Amino acid sequence: MRFNRFVVLPLALLALGALPACSNDDDNDDDDNNPDSGVSADAGTGADSGTGADSGTYTFPDAGADPGVSPTATCPTGSLICEAFDKGTNGWSSSSDRATADVVGGRLHILTADGVDESKAPVGQDWDAIVRWEKRIPAFSTQLFVRAHVYLQSLPAIFGQMGTFFVLTNLNDDFGGIELQVISDTGFALDDWSFRDGQGWNRQGPPVGLGMAAGKWVCLEWEVRRDSASSIHGSTKVYRDGALAHEFPKIGMRNFDRFIVGYGFVHPQGKSASEAWIDNVAVSSTARIGCQ
Template sequence: MRSTSALALMMASLAFGSLTACGDDKKDVDNVDAGTNGGSDAGTGNAANGKCPASAYICENFDNGLNGWKYPDDEHNATITIDATRTRSGSGALHVVTEAGHDERTGTEADPQAIAHLRKDIPTFGTKLFARAYVYLNRASPKDVMGTYFILFSPSEKAFGGIELQQMNSGGFALDDWSGILGTGWNLQEDLTVTMTPNRWACIEWAVQRENETDTTGRAQVYVDGALAYDFPNVGMRPFTNFAVGYGFVHPHGDSASETWIDDVAVAPERIGCE
């Protein structure tokens, strides 16, 4: 289970206890088509080469520094900066470096995580939310370890919880669900027809949907370069008001060194697409 800080983890544990495995039920939310959907800059950043719809809550190519982004509550054995070491467009990109040698299995580290994200508040989640980012990994995630890209989080005391999109060593994905909704939990992609590969700029999209604003479950889809990689059923839904983007490992197994660049990030209530 993952949250925004050690305090949030404790709150989640106290409020919800252990989460159950993901069930098989899902609501019949319309599938998002795999085509691209360009648009104009929404004015919340300068993603001129990233294409954002006018409805975008976030449209960011990191050319203006933090530009309203917040650093994590804690830095977990990683650095997160905005620099020009590798960019997809413009003069800046998000640059995450995780330290080597952290291993949660030893039980000797107070904080064995190696992960960092930037965060922004977004309008309260209703029925559809779409995130798009271009990602450059210098390596696949370590074997049996998940690398986290995006987090949607609700800090509300009455609706505390979150979900996050993770990368697996196989190139597939996982959906970590610590929403606290009964019957939901961690969900692993098993169909590896469409995968993520390192050492190139790849377009990753994350679609989170539910039929009605009051539904407590829905579904989440992940696309790579416009192609549907996986459709996660029975995902716990909360009134998410916070979006995070970055990379790193919540449960590292010693081989925790990585370097990742992220550029042209967009979040909107409609499909954003890739160029």
């Protein structure tokens, strides 16, 4: 179980990067075909590299090669969230721990610091290396579908370091959450801290068939279902580039009302440097979104 600052600190978020004709939230009806040009949505304040009293010695990696133009995608009809990262923060809140985030060329660019090791944290403190972007959504009923294009320069360097992409949470009376992650063997993982029977950490494989890839744009889809709005268990599926990668059964469910997207590690183990780009984020309660 990952009961940590990813959810128990004040959660905040940001705006993401570039989806042609896809940002339709928050009563903002600017031209979606006008991409963001150089407007920074930095979420890394206070995460400068160096020696920090709260986090030991850490440095940020140099940015790798630009991944090039991200895939194009459309906005699903009736979407709860569809973010092109061309409208500033657009209703997102942002937070980061030992990480930075900027909107660059209409895409969210994330760097996490190297040398962050949670084992060295004083008792009662959490040392993360992560960026979080959050929006409220209607309380989860029976189905939810998420789509994003993701580019990782590399996979997590250590098996016990899980890179988190998406989180669904409820921080009110129905407290709990689930997270979609990736681990070093390319497999996906599902961290279930819903506090339902059977909750915990679940992984794909071994062996891993279709997993996450680094060094290329990947269409990542996450499907969450339960039989009724009162069911306390359900299942989730993860798709890579349109194909089913893995299904996680008997996952604890709550009335999730917050969606978080970002990247980084809530349990860093020293080799915590990473670089990620995220684009074309969409959330729907109607039907699977697809990659286009």
